[in-house]
Amino acid sequence: MNRTCYIAINGIRTRPGDAEGWTDRFVTWINTRLPDGVVAEKFEYYCSALLRRLRQRERADAISKKVGYYRRAGYRIVLVGHSNGCDLIARVLEACGAEIDAAHLISPAADEEDFAEAIREGLIRRIHLYGSRNDGALRFACVTRRLIGWLGLGYGSLGLRGREFEALFPEVxxxxxxxxxxxxxxxxxxxxxxxxxxxxxxxxxxxxRIPVHTTMLSPAGEVW
Structure with missing residues (x-):
């Protein structure tokens, strides 16, 4: 495995001080289970459901700065986000250009068009989606987006449409x-x-192992 830094990014209503949170477990798993030269970082923050946009750009800039440190040290970057963390990843892609090798989007509360634009501009090599058509939070997001989207509020719901998004960009x-x-x-x-x-x-x-713009098969897999 190449020298790699994974950066985990949480969603809303997450307590950064929770030592048992998924980002903490993620970092420990990567740092203890993968070979030397592979490391994990985390970007944690707290925000409520309604106020998440107030500091979204500031958070994305902070993540971009962290990305820059590892890139200059010679690491390839893999971003892993949950929910609103995936919206932050889309903003980081815009800020960092082609510095991100891959993103793993878990229940992404993000907009397809943001990632579609990044793909069209060649800003990322691979995107992996872990979603569900039965994600209740994202289904609710679809409804609220129609009601309050004109105010610049609401969430994306890409996690409901992973299959459709793959069909649009099957090579990425x-x-x-x-x-x-x-x-x-x-x-x-x-x-x-x-x-x-x-x-x-x-x-x-x-x-x-697979070059850019080449189609790829996807696999799957001690209790942690």
Whole structure:
């Protein structure tokens, strides 16, 4: 595995001080289970559902700065986000240009068009989606977006349409959705989280072996 830095980014209503949060478990898993030269970082923040846009650009700039440190040290960058963390990844792509090798989007509360634009501009090599058509939070987001989107509020709901998005960009996007999952099921402590981490590891190994613009097969996978 190439010298790689994974950066985990949480969603809304997450307590950064929670040592058992998924970002903490993610960092420990990567740092103890993957080979030397592969490291994990996290970007944690707290925001409420209604006020998340107030500091969204500031958060994206902070993540971009962290990306820059690792890029200058020679690491390839893989961003992993949940929910609103995926919207932040879209903003980081805009800010960082082609510095991001891959993104793993878990229940992404983000807009297709933001990632479509990044793909069209060649700003990212691979995108992996872990969503569900039965994600209740994102289905609710669809409704509220129609009601308050004109105010610049609301959330995207890309996680509901992973299959459709892959069909638009099959050489870049790989969908691993599971309609049995809810919004945070992927991050549930135990076998669910272990399966997610194994999938991220194996998908990323394939990403590194296959050249840009070549189609790719997707795999899947100790309780953590």
């Amino acid at each position: 996007v790989k969908d691993h959705s599971d309609d049995a999952c809810g919004h945070s099921t992927w991050l549930r402590r135990g076998q669910r989280f272990e399966d997610l981490m194994q999938a991220i590891k194996l998908n990323d190994l394939l990403d590194q």
